[in-house]
Amino acid sequence: MAQTYDAKRFQTKRGQILNRSYLTALTGVLNVIRQSGSVVESLLDIPCGTGRIFETLLSKGVRPVGADISLEMMKASREKVSDNHIPLVQCDATAIPFKDGSFDVVTCLRFLTMYVPPEVRHLIFKEMGRVSRGWVIIECRHNSRWSDIWYWIATRIFGKPPVINYFSRDEIKQELQQAGIELFRIFEPYGLFSNKWLILGKIIR
Numbered sequence: 278m279a280q281t282y283d284a285k286r287f288q289t290k291r292g293q294i295l296n297r298s299y300l301t302a303l304t305g306v307l308n309v310i311r312q313s314g315s316v317v318e319s320l321l322d323i324p325c326g327t328g329r330i331f332e333t334l335l336s337k338g339v340r341p342v343g344a345d346i347s348l349e350m351m352k353a354s355r356e357k358v359s360d361n362h363i364p365l366v367q368c369d370a371t372a373i374p375f376k377d378g379s380f381d382v383v384t385c386l387r388f389l390t391m392y393v394p395p396e397v398r399h400l401i402f403k404e405m406g407r408v409s410r411g412w413v414i415i416e417c418r419h420n421s422r423w424s425d426i427w428y429w430i431a432t433r434i435f436g437k438p439p440v441i442n443y444f445s446r447d448e449i450k451q452e453l454q455q456a457g458i459e460l461f462r463i464f465e466p467y468g469l470f471s472n473k474w475l476i477l478g479k480i481i482r
């Protein structure tokens with residue numbers, strides 16, 4: 278999968294357009310953090326996959342560290358990112374091998390958009406909150422008309438209900454709070470026709 282991951286998702290015409298819009302939104306989130314007076318120099322991206330956001334981070338003066346459970350996915354980042362010295366760490370997102378408050382920002386993108394059970398999500402949020410000294414950025418899916426339509430199509434036409442976490446604002450707010458993170462702001466990286474959110478959370482200690 279590591280070999281074809283980028284080609285299938287981000288290198289088709291549609292994939293390129295969506296990815297550009299996503300990276301622009303991510304840059305906007307980083308700007309909001311900076312405008313709030315916080316420093317954004319170090320960032321842990323977990324799971325980093327093939328390093329999709331690395332170039333954008335470097336161009337914005339951020340020093341990324343990547344972490345992922347898959348060595349193969351991380352290896353693919355070495356072939357495409359201009360800076361070959363970005364530290365990469367193989368680990369599970371529920372047990373991040375860094376000290377408390379090691380990074381200005383911790384991101385978790387395109388991971389909780391798939392199904393992750395609540396007890397595992399809690400561990401991930403806790404770990405993100407622990408190793409960040411300021412902020413977290415989390416991508417997730419929210420309840421919307423589109424989620425309802427997709428649920429209907431998957432169930433009625435394909436006979437297989439999708440197994441995905443759909444959050445309401447209150448649900449994600451509550452889950453983050455239980456991990457010591459305050460819901461600061463919600464961004465819509467693909468506009469209104471998508472059920473994906475970028476959540477900006479602030480660490481509360």
Ligand SMILES: C[S@@+](CC[C@H](N)C(=O)[O-])C[C@H]1O[C@@H](n2cnc3c(N)ncnc32)[C@H](O)[C@@H]1O
Pocket residue numbers: 323324325326327328329344345346347350368369370371385386387388
């Ligand atoms: C859909 S990819 C997203 C990668 C990247 N964030 C992006 O936006 O392209 C999901 C990644 O999660 C990693 N992964 C799966 N389970 C994990 C875990 N328990 N801890 C850390 N990484 C994990 C996979 O290896 C894969 O690279």
